[in-house]
Amino acid sequence: MSKEQKKLQRSRWLSQIVEYFPLSKLADISIEDLTEAYKHNKIEIANKDLNEEKPATKKTKLNKKGTISLIGSGPGSVSLLTLGALQEIYSADLILADKLVPQQVLDLIPQKSTKLFIARKFPGNAEKAQEELLSIGLESLLNGEKVVRLKQGDPYIFGRGGEEFNFFMNHGFKPIVLPGITSALSAPVLSNIPVTHRDVADQVLICTGTGRRGVLPNLPDFVKSRTTVFLMALHRIVDLIPKLIDDKNWDPNLPVAIIERSSCPDQRVIRTTLSKTAQAVEACGSRPPGLLVTGYSCEVIFKEQDQLKEKGWIIEEGYDYTNDNLNQFISLASTSIKKDTNFIQPSVDGAAATPPPDTFI
Structure with a gap:
């Protein structure tokens, strides 16, 4: 030993x-x-x-049953990672991730004996990559290992967590699920948007802007007292906005905020109105991933409506959260149990995988 x-x-x-x-x-x-x-x-x-x-001894090893946990890793910043998630990361034999898991979180994986697999999910290959990820996880479980499925944001907020739970459950392994902080709720907070506010917004709706096979989903009707957060919508913004205004009777002057790379140092917030959203995205470019927050709650704290009317949109750059105690805590945790991370290459198309950028969903 x-x-x-x-x-x-x-x-x-x-x-x-x-x-x-x-x-x-x-x-x-x-x-x-x-x-x-x-x-x-x-x-x-x-x-x-x-x-x-x-x-x-060999028989005992074969009879050991593996364990699986579905863990939310938050929107991007390590400061928004839960202690439960950190504990799971440090006790895993195999970590299953994808390109959405922030690099800051991947950097916390112990540096001696933990295996890491990052699924290469891109348009046209997402389903095959997901199948490969599940297959590798199941094989590890059958070998008696502890598997952690590390998911960006929260496992059950447009993260396919329910599908993965059922997959492993159907193969005899009941997952442990730990929630993560979803960007749908944390991004507005980090952009000074109270999604509920007395006499302004009494309800919140989280929905997707992209349905199966890339088509627009069934969009919600306009409710004046509602804050609606659209995930996975910015790449379809040119199609989305006319549908909301013309078909669902949304207010063209409704305040909105485009929030990109929330909680990361290069976070960007573009404040505008619904009718000018597509124009703003075209003019400012894209800094994926991002989300769209809509509703009158967007102007509860933001008080520069005159400047907004004059310019069409206002850009706010950066997010800075520095905490020496947090850094010391992470450093202490990372050195308590050191393991070498073995990166598993995906077999899809025979292409070598590269670590994902620090992103969120």
């Missing part, structure tokens, strides 16, 4: 002591008690290993 493996064994043994001993007994445990108990524990393990024959 290597030095690193011994260190990990001691950590796991101590965590079991803390988990299973009552508080009253824990309060009376001394360093000497722990040392003596650990020595006895090592002796018992050694004797057990000597008494077990090799075939029995």
